[in-house]
Amino acid sequence: MADLTIEAAGSALAAGELSATELLESVLARASLTEADLHSFLTIDHEGAIAAASASDERLQRGESRGPLEGVPLAVKDNFCTRHLETTCGSQILAGYRPPYDATAVARLRDAGAVLVGKTNCDEFAMGSSTENSAFGPTRNPWNPDRVPGGSSGGSAAAVAVGSVLGAYGSDTGGSIRQPAALCGVIGFKPTYGLVSRYGLVAFASSLDQIGPFARTVVDTVTLFEAVAGHDPLDATSYQGPVPNARPTLAEGVSGLRIGIVRELGGEGYDAEVAAATSAIVDQLADEGAKVSEVSLPSFEVALSVYYLIAPAECSANLARFDGVRYGLRVPGETVEEMMARTRAEGFGPEVTRRILLGTYALSAGYYDAFYGKAQKVRSLLIAEMATVFEQTDVLVSPTSPTTAFELGAKTQDPLAMYLSDVCTIPANLAGTPAISIPIGLDAAGLPIGFQIMAPALGEKVMFQTAAAVEALAGFDARPAMAVSP
Amino acid sequence: MPVDIDIAYVARLARLGLSAEELSFYRDQLGVILDHAAKVQEVDTDGFEATAHPLGIVNQFRPDEIRPSLDRDEVLSAAPATEGVYFVVPPALED
Numbered sequence: 001m002a003d004l005t006i007e008a009a010g011s012a013l014a015a016g017e018l019s020a021t022e023l024l025e026s027v028l029a030r031a032s033l034t035e036a037d038l039h040s041f042l043t044i045d046h047e048g049a050i051a052a053a054s055a056s057d058e059r060l061q062r063g064e065s066r067g068p069l070e071g072v073p074l075a076v077k078d079n080f081c082t083r084h085l086e087t088t089c090g091s092q093i094l095a096g097y098r099p100p101y102d103a104t105a106v107a108r109l110r111d112a113g114a115v116l117v118g119k120t121n122c123d124e125f126a127m128g129s130s131t132e133n134s135a136f137g138p139t140r141n142p143w144n145p146d147r148v149p150g151g152s153s154g155g156s157a158a159a160v161a162v163g164s165v166l167g168a169y170g171s172d173t174g175g176s177i178r179q180p181a182a183l184c185g186v187i188g189f190k191p192t193y194g195l196v197s198r199y200g201l202v203a204f205a206s207s208l209d210q211i212g213p214f215a216r217t218v219v220d221t222v223t224l225f226e227a228v229a230g231h232d233p234l235d236a237t238s239y240q241g242p243v244p245n246a247r248p249t250l251a252e253g254v255s256g257l258r259i260g261i262v263r264e265l266g267g268e269g270y271d272a273e274v275a276a277a278t279s280a281i282v283d284q285l286a287d288e289g290a291k292v293s294e295v296s297l298p299s300f301e302v303a304l305s306v307y308y309l310i311a312p313a314e315c316s317a318n319l320a321r322f323d324g325v326r327y328g329l330r331v332p333g334e335t336v337e338e339m340m341a342r343t344r345a346e347g348f349g350p351e352v353t354r355r356i357l358l359g360t361y362a363l364s365a366g367y368y369d370a371f372y373g374k375a376q377k378v379r380s381l382l383i384a385e386m387a388t389v390f391e392q393t394d395v396l397v398s399p400t401s402p403t404t405a406f407e408l409g410a411k412t413q414d415p416l417a418m419y420l421s422d423v424c425t426i427p428a429n430l431a432g433t434p435a436i437s438i439p440i441g442l443d444a445a446g447l448p449i450g451f452q453i454m455a456p457a458l459g460e461k462v463m464f465q466t467a468a469a470v471e472a473l474a475g476f477d478a479r480p481a482m483a484v485s486p
Numbered sequence: 487m488p489v490d491i492d493i494a495y496v497a498r499l500a501r502l503g504l505s506a507e508e509l510s511f512y513r514d515q516l517g518v519i520l521d522h523a524a525k526v527q528e529v530d531t532d533g534f535e536a537t538a539h540p541l542g543i544v545n546q547f548r549p550d551e552i553r554p555s556l557d558r559d560e561v562l563s564a565a566p567a568t569e570g571v572y573f574v575v576p577p578a579l580e581d
Contacts, residue, residue, distance in 0.1 A: 101556060193541060194541060207540065236548075237539065237546075302528075305522055305525040308519060308523050320501075334577075336576050336578040337501065337578075344500075344501055353504070354519075356502065357496055357502065361496045364496065364499060376537050379536075379537040380535060381529065381534050383537065384534070415518075415519060416518060416519060419519075430537075430540070432540025432541050433540075457540070
């Protein structure tokens with residue numbers, strides 16, 4: 001049962017062939033088999049989940065289902081605030097913190113009848129590409145526990161890959177949903193900026209952060225997206241227009257669609273097997289009638305540099321709130337400034353410290369124009385370049401990450417090498433556009449390869465349509481050995 | 487442009503009480519990252535304004551309606567030190 005898709009589980013629940021409680025027991029059993037190897041959860045809320053499943057069963061019995069997520073066990077990343085349930089963001093500075101409210105996304109999932117199983121592991125404050133920056137220990141890759149699951153939402157990706165939940169959510173600031181999805185062999189989707197409320201998502205870089213889902217099928221991904229999308233007055237950056245309705249056109253195929261291969265997202269530094277799998281799927285799309293061409297976006301060459309000025313700058317401002325006053329850790333000091341400086345030095349891990357310093361520098365007097373201000377102008381140039389390219393193409397495609405999952409420890413001493421694993425995903429964050437990663441195969445070492453599809457802002461419809469075609473063509477149905485029921 | 491970082495000053499601005507060894511470690515790493523990031527300075531951005539919102543959305547308003555706040559006692563219960571209805575911190579000003 002832990003191997004069911006959300007769609008299949010929903011049908012079985014609605015037909016009374018399965019209860020939400022049985023389904024929950026099944027995924028909890030899967031988690032208890034795999035968690036010692038994976039560490040994909042920081043908190044499993046047994047009590048809360050059992051109560052939610054039981055309430056769901058009562059509604060199902062009364063014929064009062066709340067929709068496609070009724071009784072479906074899901075998880076959220078530990079940077080989503082959950083009322084009375086520990087929310088640490090993978091940081092010592094928030095160890096033990098229990099928020100007094102639910103994030104809007106969490107509240108909408110509860111209202112949809114979903115069963116919240118727990119909170120997934122992540123890089124501290126979502127800063128990282130391997131989940132090794134979690135203060136509570138790394139998550140491991142379900143396909144090979146010597147490898148990283150990607151990050152920062154590595155726990156959500158790994159949990160979905162093994163069936164400890166049927167779907168999960170993460171946050172994506174520079175690729176933190178798509179890159180771990182690629183490395184764990186599941187689907188990960190970052191919606192258009194503003195389509196999902198960030199109220200109650202602990203902020204990292206506010207002009208880039210977006211909530212999105214992980215699932216094993218495109219249809220399930222659409223279901224999870226629809227459940228949380230839509231305007232929220234509590235998030236002033238949330239989009240007020242209608243949410244794109246992707247469902248009716250999912251099966252329309254790619255015949256006649258204009259697909260652009262991004263020249264800048266390939267070549268040196270890309271695994272040969274990743275490149276080959278990407279070309280192979282593009283050839284198949286062309287065989288299906290898509291008009292494939294190579295396109296160039298020169299600003300993508302500097303997107304990583306732009307990102308590593310803007311994201312740290314915004315993080316240095318957002319994380320100022322962790323000062324030992326209202327919540328979280330406090331290390332005593334003689335003065336308030338000494339208390340704050342000690343608390344923050346002890347509470348934040350190295351990557352967060354590094355980014356706060358970087359961002360503080362990039363915003364400081366005398367350097368603002370040369371670094372942060374200039375980066376925001378290059379960002380406008382990148383947005384303009386993408387808009388021009390999208391006049392001639394419907395979607396852009398590339399690998400999701402230049403490599404498959406790397407070994408734990410391989411990049412922890414070299415921040416720049418770690419940052420490079422997000423080189424393909426960052427442009428969509430800078431432009432606020434939707435992008436999805438679909439698994440398309442395994443490399444010779446048995447590690448998943450992800451394929452990225454990018455669309456214009458609010459272009460979820462054509463993006464999902466292409467994703468469904470890729471899903472059908474790739475026929476990726478491999479599961480990690482640890483997910484195969486004995 | 488060579489990157490010259492007064493790391494102790496930056497750490498003070500960020501309220502990070504780091505040791506001399508840590509400061510030196512981060513100064514070196516920031517130098518490498520900023521050398522890479524400085525590539526943005528080579529891009530011609532004439533005619534482009536800084537991005538404020540990727541979709542260009544500005545000034546969203548909502549009705550000024552009174553609605554319940556979070557429960558005060560519950561909020562205070564998460565704080566490291568409180569007295570009555572106040573958060574307690576060490577002295578902010580010297581005598």
